[in-house]
Amino acid sequence: MDYISNILFAILLIVGVGFFVKNIKRLSRNIKLGKDVKVDDNKSLRWKNMAKIALGQTKMVVRPVAGFLHIIVYAGFIIINIEVFEIIIDGLFGTHRVLSFLGSFYNVLIGSFEILALLVIVSVVIFWIRRNVIKIKRFVKPEMEGWPKNDGNLILYIELLLMTLFLVMNAADYQLQLLDTPHYTKAGAFPISQFITSIFGDMSVSSLIIIERATWWLHIAGILFFLNYLYYSKHLHILLAFPNTYYGSVKPKGQFTNLDAVTKEVKLMMDPNADPFAAPAEDAPIPEKFGASDVQDLNWVQLLNAYSCTECGRCTSSCPANLTGKKLSPRKIMMDTRDRLEEVGKNIDANNGVFKDDGKQLLGDYISSEELWACTSCNACVEECPISIDPLSIIIDMRRYLVMEQSAAPTELNNMMSNIENNGAPWPYNQMDRLNWVKE
Amino acid sequence: MSDQLKVPTMEQFMAEGKQPEILFWVGSAGSFDDRAKKITKAFVKILNKANVDFAVLGTEESCTGDVAKRAGNEFLFQMQAVMNIELLNGYEIKKIVTCDPHSYNCLKNEYPGLGGTYEVIHHTQFIQELIKNGRLTIEGNAFNGKRITFHDPCYLGRANNEYDAPRALLNTIKADVVEMKRSKSTALCCGAGGAQMFKEPEKGDKDINVLRTEDALKTSPNIIATGCPYCNTMMTDGIKSKEKEESIKVKDIAELIAESENL
Numbered sequence: 001m002d003y004i005s006n007i008l009f010a011i012l013l014i015v016g017v018g019f020f021v022k023n024i025k026r027l028s029r030n031i032k033l034g035k036d037v038k039v040d041d042n043k044s045l046r047w048k049n050m051a052k053i054a055l056g057q058t059k060m061v062v063r064p065v066a067g068f069l070h071i072i073v074y075a076g077f078i079i080i081n082i083e084v085f086e087i088i089i090d091g092l093f094g095t096h097r098v099l100s101f102l103g104s105f106y107n108v109l110i111g112s113f114e115i116l117a118l119l120v121i122v123s124v125v126i127f128w129i130r131r132n133v134i135k136i137k138r139f140v141k142p143e144m145e146g147w148p149k150n151d152g153n154l155i156l157y158i159e160l161l162l163m164t165l166f167l168v169m170n171a172a173d174y175q176l177q178l179l180d181t182p183h184y185t186k187a188g189a190f191p192i193s194q195f196i197t198s199i200f201g202d203m204s205v206s207s208l209i210i211i212e213r214a215t216w217w218l219h220i221a222g223i224l225f226f227l228n229y230l231y232y233s234k235h236l237h238i239l240l241a242f243p244n245t246y247y248g249s250v251k252p253k254g255q256f257t258n259l260d261a262v263t264k265e266v267k268l269m270m271d272p273n274a275d276p277f278a279a280p281a282e283d284a285p286i287p288e289k290f291g292a293s294d295v296q297d298l299n300w301v302q303l304l305n306a307y308s309c310t311e312c313g314r315c316t317s318s319c320p321a322n323l324t325g326k327k328l329s330p331r332k333i334m335m336d337t338r339d340r341l342e343e344v345g346k347n348i349d350a351n352n353g354v355f356k357d358d359g360k361q362l363l364g365d366y367i368s369s370e371e372l373w374a375c376t377s378c379n380a381c382v383e384e385c386p387i388s389i390d391p392l393s394i395i396i397d398m399r400r401y402l403v404m405e406q407s408a409a410p411t412e413l414n415n416m417m418s419n420i421e422n423n424g425a426p427w428p429y430n431q432m433d434r435l436n437w438v439k440e
Numbered sequence: 441m442s443d444q445l446k447v448p449t450m451e452q453f454m455a456e457g458k459q460p461e462i463l464f465w466v467g468s469a470g471s472f473d474d475r476a477k478k479i480t481k482a483f484v485k486i487l488n489k490a491n492v493d494f495a496v497l498g499t500e501e502s503c504t505g506d507v508a509k510r511a512g513n514e515f516l517f518q519m520q521a522v523m524n525i526e527l528l529n530g531y532e533i534k535k536i537v538t539c540d541p542h543s544y545n546c547l548k549n550e551y552p553g554l555g556g557t558y559e560v561i562h563h564t565q566f567i568q569e570l571i572k573n574g575r576l577t578i579e580g581n582a583f584n585g586k587r588i589t590f591h592d593p594c595y596l597g598r599a600n601n602e603y604d605a606p607r608a609l610l611n612t613i614k615a616d617v618v619e620m621k622r623s624k625s626t627a628l629c630c631g632a633g634g635a636q637m638f639k640e641p642e643k644g645d646k647d648i649n650v651l652r653t654e655d656a657l658k659t660s661p662n663i664i665a666t667g668c669p670y671c672n673t674m675m676t677d678g679i680k681s682k683e684k685e686e687s688i689k690v691k692d693i694a695e696l697i698a699e700s701e702n703l
């Protein structure tokens with residue numbers, strides 16, 4: 001083999017991986033735009049959650065059909081990675097099937113890759129049918145129009161292409177092995193691709209080599225492309241599902257955070273020694289903003305959630321508000337958060353590392369208060385999410401901003417709240433009448 | 441029979457220098473809402489029957505602040521919480537029972553961070569405990585074979601993973617428990633949570649409580665059982681909108697137990 005192809009391969013690899021690293025850096029910079037929260041508790045439980053939910057896919061199989069197919073595609077993905085290891089060595093050093101020294105184990109490996117590849121193809125086709133022919137409800141909601149829909153299909157096409165390339169490559173290789181072509185080590189088992197060798201007819205060795213080489217190059221180029229596609233796609237979840245399930249909440253779902261900034265103020269108000277009319281000290285820090293109106297007000301776990309979202313819509317399909325035709329869709333909350341975060345990130349890149357006010361924010365420009373007020377805080381979305389995303393926490397943080405910073409609650413809720421303030425109940429009843437029921 | 445209810449207050453216990461076994465947190469709905477008051481009374485009858493040494497805060501009780509918190513008013517929530525915690529800690533309360541899953545969740549999960557740590561249990565859990573310890577025996581046959589479907593309150597079920605206690609109680613009254621397709625962790629909300637109880641719903645094509653009532657109707661129940669005063673209101677309204685109030689009753693588990701035992 002001449003060295004040109006080795007060098008070309010090295011360049012391709014460096015460029016592919018280089019871009020990927022750049023994207024990962026951008027990703028982590030953007031996630032860190034969120035507020036700091038400490039997540040260093042319950043370490044062993046968190047590892048367990050990650051193993052169970054991300055690796056073990058326990059939540060996926062709650063919906064058995066999609067869950068089963070997903071596990072096949074997921075296993076296929078992991079296997080591509082073992083394959084890639086061999087491809088990289090072969091590519092860099094001009095070897096061929098370098099792992100074939102493993103002997104019969106190698107045959108088992110290649111054989112099972114092929115079977116999986118076929119299963120992946122079948123699953124991907126079924127996935128495509130579910131999205132485009134059966135049009136399962138959760139895939140055709142308004143927030144899925146445009147890019148999200150194309151993204152979903154594109155992923156399927158890429159997977160289909162990669163698997164096909166892999167099988168055709170093996171078929172050509174197998175044929176070359178049968179023809180005793182030098183350099184083509186006799187190794188591997190080809191339970192699936194042996195059936196496609198017939199398409200080659202009595203092609204010449206040189207044509208077969210061209211096919212084998214072309215599919216080999218396209219396969220690895222495709223993988224590198226896919227790697228760099230992730231950042232722009234919901235497919236990012238194949239990486240982020242792991243940290244996301246690790247950092248997911250381990251508290252009871254009903255427990256909302258108590259805002260520390262509020263606790264401080266309440267303590268001050270309750271302190272009999274504090275002078276409520278005292279002017280704030282000169283060096284007093286700017287009072288913290290209550291709640292969230294933009295992505296920087298959310299914490300980094302919530303932002304990680306946004307990048308991890310698979311846009312599967314399981315949350316939305318179980319949301320009582322969405323099921324009854326309200327605008328709220330928990331999936332849209334996550335997608336909007338990611339889109340806005342991307343916008344903020346690009347703004348920072350364009351302005352030498354500092355965010356320049358663009359007159360936009362998450363609240364209003366992406367998520368309307370109508371959506372926020374439709375939530376019943378029922379936790380169905382949190383329960384459903386296969387990778388421990390919590391759309392509800394974002395909804396509540398935004399409500400906090402609406403109420404505490406803007407006094408923009410619906411009138412009925414304002415009435416309810418002033419009742420609580422004045423007489424300790426959400427209705428206009430006197431606290432002194434609290435025990436009347438005993439005598440009634 | 442209400443004149444026979446024994447409802448001592450913490451103040452009375454304090455005056456006698458005693459501590460009750462448990463504090464009954466009645467909650468705002470349980471104190472003021474006509475439908476919910478019936479649940480409160482049914483539960484007190486059970487407590488009286490089992491000779492539970494309990495107390496209420498009475499006129500000293502105030503809203504937990506839960507609904508303000510869900511509405512986004514963290515400030516009002518914490519004001520209420522700090523006030524209540526001061527009162528509860530002053531009385532050295534250790535154990536609290538309530539018929540309202542929202543108060544239950546709030547007291548159990550959100551008060552500890554503000555200095556109020558108590559053992560908090562839901563009334564279905566407490567009744568189950570009473571039966572288990574032999575303090576309450578269920579003998580009635582009124583619901584024998586009646587088809588009863590249980591609507592899981594979000595704040596008892598998903599929020600705190602309690603699905604069994606209410607169902608176990610339905611079994612003790614020998615009901616034929618029928619499950620809705622969406623039940624336990626996949627149960628659909630009644631539509632009241634997150635402060636929705638106090639406002640008109642956003643524009644949509646249906647009310648949530650109607651959708652949930654349809655879920656329940658599919659099980660052809662005689663009774664829809666609930667464990668939350670707000671769920672009760674929502675399901676009752678749902679049944680009315682389907683004009684089924686004559687044939688299908690919406691009852692709290694405590695009411696079913698009390699009725700079963702003729703309390």
Ligand code: SF4
Nearest residue numbers: 319375376378379381
């Ligand atoms: S918590 Fe809110 S957003 Fe989530 S499913 Fe319930 S109503 Fe929908």
Ligand code: SF4
Nearest residue numbers: 309310312313315385
């Ligand atoms: S939040 Fe979770 S359930 Fe909802 S679309 Fe994203 S990944 Fe799916």
